[in-house]
Structure formats: structure tokens, C-alpha cells
Amino acid sequence: xxxxxxxxxxxxxxxSSGFCGGIARxxxxxxxxxxxxxxLSLFFGRSSPKEQIDQCYAAVQKLIGMFGSKFGSTNCKQLxxxxxxxxxxxxxxxxxxKREQCRGFVEEATRLAILLIDGLS
Numbered sequence: 716x717x718x719x720x721x722x723x724x725x726x727x728x729x730x731s732s733g734f735c736g737g738i739a740r741x742x743x744x745x746x747x748x749x750x751x752x753x754x755l756s757l758f759f760g761r762s763s764p765k766e767q768i769d770q771c772y773a774a775v776q777k778l779i780g781m782f783g784s785k786f787g788s789t790n791c792k793q794l795x796x797x798x799x800x801x802x803x804x805x806x807x808x809x810x811x812x813k814r815e816q817c818r819g820f821v822e823e824a825t826r827l828a829i830l831l832i833d834g835l836s
Contacts, residue, residue: 722757735817736799737791747817747824748789751778754828759835774831781827786820794820 731753733739734746752775759771783789791799795813798804808814 740799740805742792742798742800743790745782745789745791745794745820745824747820748779748782750821751782751824751828754825755831758832770835774835777831778824778827782824785823 731746731750734749737743737745738749755774755778756771759774761768761771779789786794788794795808795816797807797811797813799808
């Protein structure tokens, strides 16, 4: 997504490295949703505590609502049906090829973020 908006930075993949597995395999919020929130914050976030945050919050709330409506949740464990914090869960993730399912979550979170950025900018 950053390439489609001409944002290039070597730190972008690095700062999102802990997002996979529902944030470092804790089965929390989907890493794709977290990444989309980060992208929305790049466009609508504030640079100072004195700046307004309402537009950013509105965009994030819309993203969460839209993603949750499509998939039934924004939580990694609920989306995949797997606890990635366990060895059994990791083995199941690989054997059931859940990576493809997660790729779909990434694609949709990206699509929604771009839709919101284009629609709210």
C-alpha cells in the first residue's frame, strides 16, 4: 500500500515485524488489521498532542467495522481458529496452509485502508 501512495521507507516493514500471529503470536488483533491501522495513522494521525485525532479515530473505527463485518472478527485466533502461541497451533497453521487465508486478510485490510484513505483525504 505504501508504494501505491509513493511512501517509501526502509523502516516500514521493520516497525510492523511483530504484527503477525495476532501480535507476536499472542492471538490478539489480526496483524493485517494492525498494519492497516498504522497506514491510516500515517495519513490521518497527528504529529503533536495538540492536533485533532478525530479523523484518525473515525477512519480506524470504520476499518475495524468493515473488516469485522466481512470476516466476523478482527481477532487472529477467531479468524484462523488457531492459537499461534502454541507449538501445536504453529504446526496446524503450516499443515492447514493458513498462510493463504492470512494473505486474504492482508489483501482485504490493505484494500479497506486504501479505500478509506482515498475517501477521506
